[in-house]
Amino acid sequence: MGKKIEIHDFEPKIMAFVCKWCTYSGADLAGTSRMDYSPNVRMIRLPCSGRIDPQFMIKAFEQGADGVFISGCHPGDCHYNEGNYYARRRNTTFRQLMDFHGIDIERIEFSWISAAEAIKWTEVIDAFTEKVRELGRHPQYDDEVVDPYAQFLVQNKQESA
Amino acid sequence: MIEAIRNQARLLLENGDVDVVIGYAEGSDPSRTTPIFIRKAEDVEKLIYDPRCINSLPLYLNKRHEYTRKGWKKTAIIGKGCDIRAIVQLIAENQLKRDEIYILGVPCEGVVSHPEKWDGSLHDGNRASKCIGCDVMTPHETDFFPGDKPDVDRSTPYEATSKNVATLMELELDKRFAFWRTDFDRCFKCYACREVCPHCSCNTCITDETTPSWIDPAAHKKGVFSWHLTRAMHLVGRCTGCGECTRACPMGIQVDLFNQRMKEVVQESYSYKPGYSLEDKHPLITYKVDDREDFIK
Numbered sequence: 094m095g096k097k098i099e100i101h102d103f104e105p106k107i108m109a110f111v112c113k114w115c116t117y118s119g120a121d122l123a124g125t126s127r128m129d130y131s132p133n134v135r136m137i138r139l140p141c142s143g144r145i146d147p148q149f150m151i152k153a154f155e156q157g158a159d160g161v162f163i164s165g166c167h168p169g170d171c172h173y174n175e176g177n178y179y180a181r182r183r184n185t186t187f188r189q190l191m192d193f194h195g196i197d198i199e200r201i202e203f204s205w206i207s208a209a210e211a212i213k214w215t216e217v218i219d220a221f222t223e224k225v226r227e228l229g230r231h232p233q234y235d236d237e238v239v240d241p242y243a244q245f246l247v248q249n250k251q252e253s254a
Numbered sequence: 255m256i257e258a259i260r261n262q263a264r265l266l267l268e269n270g271d272v273d274v275v276i277g278y279a280e281g282s283d284p285s286r287t288t289p290i291f292i293r294k295a296e297d298v299e300k301l302i303y304d305p306r307c308i309n310s311l312p313l314y315l316n317k318r319h320e321y322t323r324k325g326w327k328k329t330a331i332i333g334k335g336c337d338i339r340a341i342v343q344l345i346a347e348n349q350l351k352r353d354e355i356y357i358l359g360v361p362c363e364g365v366v367s368h369p370e371k372w373d374g375s376l377h378d379g380n381r382a383s384k385c386i387g388c389d390v391m392t393p394h395e396t397d398f399f400p401g402d403k404p405d406v407d408r409s410t411p412y413e414a415t416s417k418n419v420a421t422l423m424e425l426e427l428d429k430r431f432a433f434w435r436t437d438f439d440r441c442f443k444c445y446a447c448r449e450v451c452p453h454c455s456c457n458t459c460i461t462d463e464t465t466p467s468w469i470d471p472a473a474h475k476k477g478v479f480s481w482h483l484t485r486a487m488h489l490v491g492r493c494t495g496c497g498e499c500t501r502a503c504p505m506g507i508q509v510d511l512f513n514q515r516m517k518e519v520v521q522e523s524y525s526y527k528p529g530y531s532l533e534d535k536h537p538l539i540t541y542k543v544d545d546r547e548d549f550i551k
Contacts (some may be wrong), residue, residue, distance in 0.1 A: 101276060102454055118448060131306075148487075151483050153478065154482050155479065168547075178543070179538070179539075179541055181545055181550070182545060185523055186491070186519055186520065188516075189515070190483065190490070190519075193512065193515045194430070194483060195427055195430035195431025195433070196427075203551065204550060209456065215519070230482075234474075234475040234479055
């Protein structure tokens with residue numbers, strides 16, 4: 094096993110919010126089976142995909158993540174019976190919100206991965222990393238003042254100071 | 255019309271059926287009206303209703319405000335159609351009980367978008383954008399209504415009332431991002447959009463939480479973005495489109511464009527229109543096994 098190591102100009106930062114019963118165990122299985130997958134992903138383990146508050150994803154983008162990955166048990170397999178159904182509804186709307194805001198929804202990936210699907214985990218993560226790498230860096234909320242009226246205020250403040 | 259409302263309000267107060275009537279009265283200058291709380295029957299002459307009455311009164315029914323804890327058993331409220339939508343949504347969310355409220359419905363022909371634009375009459379130049387295509391000019395849920403209530407078909411899907419939503423959706427992704435960046439540059443986080451919202455009902459808002467501080471309190475663009483996205487996300491499927499957030503914004507940011515877009519999404523995905531049913535559950539606290547999942551890998 095073992096893949097050829099490639100060197101890229103841009104390494105995306107990817108946050109993964111995963112369910113502890115399925116996806117985290119799946120990723121664990123991938124690790125104990127010594128499978129290779131992209132090291133760009135930073136995982137956060139949560140009790141259920143229903144626990145993934147859109148706030149987490151907003152915060153991740155705000156703090157400079159280039160992609161966000163969300164994953165949980167397959168429908169019908171939730172440890173808490175229905176958490177992933179709520180997650181599904183929430184993400185349907187959240188993706189549209191991000192799209193309207195101007196963030197490419199390709200940067201948010203949702204996937205069902207069970208504890209036995211270590212191979213799916215590696216495939217999905219590799220493909221997603223590749224996709225985000227092509228999209229490039231997420232537009233930053235830098236400090237540059239763009240609004241003409243705000244510029245006017247800032248200039249006036251500087252002059253009077 | 256307003257005479258009938260005044261008489262009914264006087265009757266209610268004299269009989270002790272309600273403790274307070276919330277309505278509109280003349281404001282500080284001729285273009286403005288102000289919300290008024292009437293507790294004595296002789297004061298009902300102060301009540302008025304015309305297109306200047308833009309404030310959303312259901313705000314005062316929200317438990318976040320102290321008014322509901324003043325020992326008032328029953329409140330009468332003057333509601334135009336869009337306000338009654340907000341009341342219905344509050345009842346559907348168990349913020350309020352239907353029998354605590356006596357709704358005095360008014361027939362409404364639209365309101366002005368901003369008090370400054372009032373010039374004695376209502377016309378296309380000063381009409382609020384939410385009033386175009388409104389289907390609750392005759393209110394849908396009332397206890398008292400002056401005159402007859404004609405039947406209105408309210409099954410039509412929700413349409414975004416502002417043309418800007420469609421214009422923005424046609425833009426390229428990075429142009430849209432640039433638009434919001436310019437617009438949010440002006441935001442200095444006064445939270446007026448939160449304070450006027452009849453549906454923001456958390457006792458402690460997430461922006462006021464400090465451990466952990468989820469949303470940066472500084473008026474830096476990072477915090478501004480996350481505040482507006484969080485606000486829009488919390489109102490998905492709950493916003494009834496009164497447009498008060500945009501009107502209250504001192505910097506003229508069109509914060510309700512997010513809400514209007516999300517109303518469309520909720521309508522498309524779950525055929526849910528907030529504010530029309532006392533029983534229907536909010537779409538994000540329920541689910542169907544066969545919900546759409548075309549975006550899930």
